[in-house]
Amino acid sequence: xxxxxxxxxxxxxxxxxxxxxxxxxxxxxxxxxxxxxxxxxxxxxxxxxxxxxxxxxxxxxxxxxxxxxxxxxxxxxxxxxxxxxxxxxxxxxxxxxxxxxxxxxxxxxxxxxxxx
Amino acid sequence: xxxxxxxxxxxxxxxxxxxxxxxxxxxxxxxxxxxxxxxxxxxxxxxxxxxxxxxxxxxxxxxxxxxxxxxxxxxxxxxxxxxxxxxxxxxxxxxxxxxxxxxxxxxxxxxxxxxxxxxxxxxxxxxxxxxxxxxxxxxxxxxxxxxxxxxxxxxxxxxxxx
Numbered sequence: 001x002x003x004x005x006x007x008x009x010x011x012x013x014x015x016x017x018x019x020x021x022x023x024x025x026x027x028x029x030x031x032x033x034x035x036x037x038x039x040x041x042x043x044x045x046x047x048x049x050x051x052x053x054x055x056x057x058x059x060x061x062x063x064x065x066x067x068x069x070x071x072x073x074x075x076x077x078x079x080x081x082x083x084x085x086x087x088x089x090x091x092x093x094x095x096x097x098x099x100x101x102x103x104x105x106x107x108x109x110x111x112x113x114x115x116x
Numbered sequence: 117x118x119x120x121x122x123x124x125x126x127x128x129x130x131x132x133x134x135x136x137x138x139x140x141x142x143x144x145x146x147x148x149x150x151x152x153x154x155x156x157x158x159x160x161x162x163x164x165x166x167x168x169x170x171x172x173x174x175x176x177x178x179x180x181x182x183x184x185x186x187x188x189x190x191x192x193x194x195x196x197x198x199x200x201x202x203x204x205x206x207x208x209x210x211x212x213x214x215x216x217x218x219x220x221x222x223x224x225x226x227x228x229x230x231x232x233x234x235x236x237x238x239x240x241x242x243x244x245x246x247x248x249x250x251x252x253x254x255x256x257x258x259x260x261x262x263x264x265x266x267x268x269x270x271x272x273x274x275x276x277x278x
Contacts, residue, residue: 012211016246092131093122096243100135101205102157103147104243107139 011061017061022046025055027063031077040075120240134242141231144239145202148172148229155180171230172199178207179216191216194227204231 017023027054029035029043041051042048055075065076137144144218145184147153151167170178178194191212196256202220206228211219226246234240 027235092245093124093133096131096133096245097119098160099157100117100119100133100241103135103136106147106153107117107137112252114120 007103013061014063017057020057023058026051026054026075027058027077030064030075031079034074036072036074038072048116051053126141130244130246132242132244134236134237134240136240138231138238139241140237141233144231144241148205149201158182172205174199179212189214193218197226203231 005028018027025044029040037048037051039053040055041048046050055064055066059066063078065078066073067076068074117135117137118131119135120236123130123132123133128201136187147157149172151170154170155165155167158180159182162182165180165182166182167178168237172178174196176199178196179191180193181189191211191214194207195214196207198204198207198246206226208224208229210224213219226244228244228246230242232240232242232245259271
């Protein structure tokens, strides 16, 4: 599964970030409207530090962005990143369609390797 | 070559794609068993693959690298789980670091290749890619689709009302 329009490491960060229920929920919430860390922490009965860690993972995956507003840090969703993530599934299909095409090319040629 | 079926199933974390070729199963199998043929189709023209080790036996290791336009290389490896020539190959496809060691952070995809005789001649090739985590895949689908987005927004509203 090598998607080359998007670097592998980036794809992996997306998958990892979305593999956790709390992080998925945070993404849903901040896609709807910006939240501060403390607002998020109230929603999950979780320490601010724990929420910060989740937000950092999401930020590294490009799913959310942090911005400072006065003394507060707000977390906002990045819809483009989510759309890109969904796109990966379609891309996997395309990767295999392309591979099948190339297989067809190889198979259409005279058998190779038989003659020394 | 004709792609006859594509199926993406979040429940089983599987994407299955089937294509038919006008060659016998034994010939199609060489696409996998011969590393020189394998590297002609595994990577796209812009990232051609070079297979280094190619031990297609249960427990065997297959290693490869793909070379980008700028000379950059990405490495991968297969742990071979099952082989029944010329009909079945099951491997774990993993990413590797610059030294060729399997990456701990990268997800491992299970790839199952099945070759079957097509009625009237030819081969049906079925590839199943199984994702490492059901949550990741479900969520990718759920969150990306417009309907899924609206659903997610509804769930979010419910949280705020609580």
